[in-house]
Amino acid sequence: MTKHEFILKLRNAVKDFTPFISTEDGQWVVKGFIDVYKHIYTISTDTKVVSKIIELYIFPLLYKFAKDNNLQIELTKEQNFYPDITFIDNEGNLFAVDLKSSYRKTSTRINGMTLGAFTGYFRNRKSNKNATYPYSSYKSHIVLGIIYSENDEAIDERKSYKLENLDEIISVVKDITFFVHEKWKIATDRP
Secondary structure: OOHHHHHHHHHHHHOOHHHHHEOOOOEEOOOOEEOOOOEEEOOOOOHHHHHHHHHHHHHHHHHHHHHHOOOEEEEOOOOOOEOOEEEEOOOOOEEEEEEEEEEEOOOOOEOOOOOOOOOHHHOOOOOOOOEOOOHHHEEEEEEEEEEEEEOOOOOOOOOEEEHHHHHHOOOOEEEEEEEEEEHHHHOOOOO
16 A cells, blocks of 8 residues: 555545544533543543543544554554554555644644654664654654644533533533644654
């Protein structure tokens, strides 16, 4: 599979992510954490929390994408390794997909997005230090980006809800948008 074919297939799959993760009016379907007593605790707009939950939420969709396209999928073995996901086609071609997210500051600007380390595997592209496979062995390096807006409504993180009050919980984020681009097209060449 060529990198262009892979990117087109991933872009096509990502089009179906939004309805899975958002309500019809654009609110995030995730409302909080639930415990065994059926209490729901709201979450904060902390970007690390929001990003991780969105990533976990779309993993089944990425597995489906792999299955539908006869690809193997490998998640990174270590937390700070590159990439988040490696897809492998039937010919052994590797495609690096990093999940990156940010929130909108305005309608045309985001807070920013860290696209990876400027040292280590990026400079020594044959090394597999902190990388699933050596950087140079990938056919392409792709960002599956997630952009969202924080909800302006007041969210009380100290409050818990009962399951029957689920509709009362305000989503902490809304208007989630996904994109797929090769990393070099959206990155800068400075640390």
